């Protein structure tokens with residue numbers, strides 16, 4: 001899967017968040033916010049490179065510890081690594097940005113940054129640094145670590 005950074009995300013109609021403790025409670029909805037792609041890299045497609053702040057990478061990893069979303073869609077393998085060494089990632093990441101925009105990144109984005117020198121757009125770096133990690137880590141079902149869950153989201157025990 002390849003998408004240009006900051007292009008409109010249209011991979012899935014709905015966003016689905018899974019409770020990380022139970023692993024099987026989930027909620028989903030059709031987002032009212034706009035989603036923009038970040039970090040969907042593919043071999044043979046150019047991508048921006050450069051150094052990123054360490055605090056940003058650590059925070060993004062910490063977000064991935066607490067937020068499980070779109071995890072039911074199957075694993076994706078890194079296509080930039082040699083086949084026998086390619087890590088797999090399952091799911092995506094949602095990071096709220098400004099003005100009703102959420103960034104939509106694949107789970108492997110941290111691997112792309114640390115192992116392949118990928119540098120995401122500055123707006124994404126800023127948005128990750130702005131996440132209220134304490135609040136996200138404290139969220140317990142039926143709340144999930146993302147601030148824009150609509151009241152009418154479908155919730156279910158899968």
Ligand SMILES: [Zn+2]
Pocket residue numbers: 078079080081086087111115116
């Ligand atoms: Zn790789």
